[in-house]
Amino acid sequence: MIELRLVLRKECKKASKVFIIGHNDPDFDALGSVLGLGYIAQQLNDNVYLIIDKVKDNGIKNIRDSFKDQFQIINACQFNKLRDDDSLVIMSDVNKRELLAIDKNIDKVNNIIIVDHHALGPTTVKTDKVFIDTTASSASEIVTRLLTGFKFAYPSEIANLLMAGIVLDTARYSRNVTSKTHDVAEKLYKMGADGSYVNSLFLEKFDIYKKVHNLIVNETIIKKYKDELLPIQVSFSLNRSKPTTIYKREELAKVVDNMMQFEFDAAIAIGFISKDSIYISIRSKENINAAEVISGIGGGDSRRAAALVKSNNILEIEKQVMRIVDEAIMRMKKEKKALQEETLILELDASSKEKDANKVKVLKNV
Ligand SMILES: [Mn+2]
Structure with missing residues (x-):
């Protein structure tokens, strides 16, 4: 995590422009982590763009639009016009090319950082700056840890979305949760995250x-x-x-x-x-x-x-x-049976050796 912080600081400062992108059809985790990374990048670079494209869900669209005053939010087409040789692209909550709105142009980017909690695969975008933590509940958890590490005081609106990302990816703290997840949740509350607002995002239709x-x-x-x-x-x-x-x-x-x-x-x-x-x-x-x-x-x-x-x-x-x-x-039943038979043979083997050992003892007593 320390290394990711150093790399982000160095690369964001060096880049002409910083673009941050999550996966297509973004969910709360992709959105929250992109907003969090966007905030970090804004402290280090004046030209920060969030690529939030291919949004299907209306709720996500509304939330994206509510951040238009705080961030320059663009689509894949605008990215292709704005991009130059010194641009940095940060991928968040995604590492595979087919899940990117800029899949056709990602190879033209010279500098890419991946921040993710999904395992690598054959279609993972090629870069030497891969920061994947599969033990993290969500990309939002990783980004919250980063924000804490940078000691940035970020707005409560971003804290809310980071919390929504964690709530989503842990199915309300029921899977992939570690002590770090709870630690991060505490930090988000301290930054003003509102639990009842976050819950309202998950109300069912x-x-x-x-x-x-x-x-x-x-x-x-x-x-x-x-x-x-x-x-x-x-x-x-x-x-x-x-x-x-x-x-x-x-x-x-x-x-x-x-x-x-x-x-x-x-x-x-x-x-x-x-x-x-x-x-x-x-x-x-x-x-x-x-x-x-x-x-x-x-x-x-x-x-x-x-x-x-x-x-x-x-x-x-x-x-x-x-x-x-x-x-x-x-x-599966056959495999299970074969395994049980194997263990049985091993156990028999072990117990006969034990008996042999006893025999030796008895002999010695004589
Ligand atoms: Mn995720």
Whole structure:
């Protein structure tokens, strides 16, 4: 962190212009961390621009617009006109090129700093200034630590958005939280962050709630797979009454996130996101690997994964997904059994050695 601070200070001072960018379709974490880094850059350079483009959410649009007096906020097109050879680009909450609004022009930038909490991947933008902390809850947490390190007194509006970023990425302090996350939250309160304002940013829209809960309550079937102690249970949510209903990816993600509070080992939601694109969202607990289940058609990590398939026959896709899940569970059971047998052999081996040792002792007593 100290090194990042030094690098930021040096590079921001040296640059002709500083551009800060988050990922496309920015969320509170991308927005909060970009605003925080923007504030830092403004203390070190007179030409600071925030590239906030490809915003889909109206709430985010309104918040972005509310910062127009404090920051020069531009789009990808304006960046291409303003950019010169001595410009610095800081990427925040993102390290992969396909998630950038300036993806086509990022290679023309000579100086790039990455500040992120996501793991590197094959499409990570090439630069030697990569500051990734995957143990941080969010980019907002990293940026708050930076602001504290710089000892800058930043406005409460920025503190609010940084807090919103943390609340979002930790699902209200329920995952990826460390003592540092709480430490940072305390700093944000001290800078004037308002918890009730931040909570108001997360109020649900009633019609979305109804849509999500209709899928959960009325359109979910459960499959049980026999296992040694408890059966493995997987839920499948799909709007069978009105299969052509169009959902947002986030709505399907909410369905499976919600299902994880119940006794299911994995939850799957399937829905159209456009006329011929079907989105599959999956969540799992420790005995099922979500990414492995869906590896043939999608990706993600061991607990959260998703896939997008082109088709207009959603019931057929569900059948295929069910088959994939059946196969994956069979495979995992086999692996588990093989592992248990292996441990058993090891244990037998160890106990027979123990007996041999006892024999030696007995002999000695004689
Ligand atoms: Mn994030």
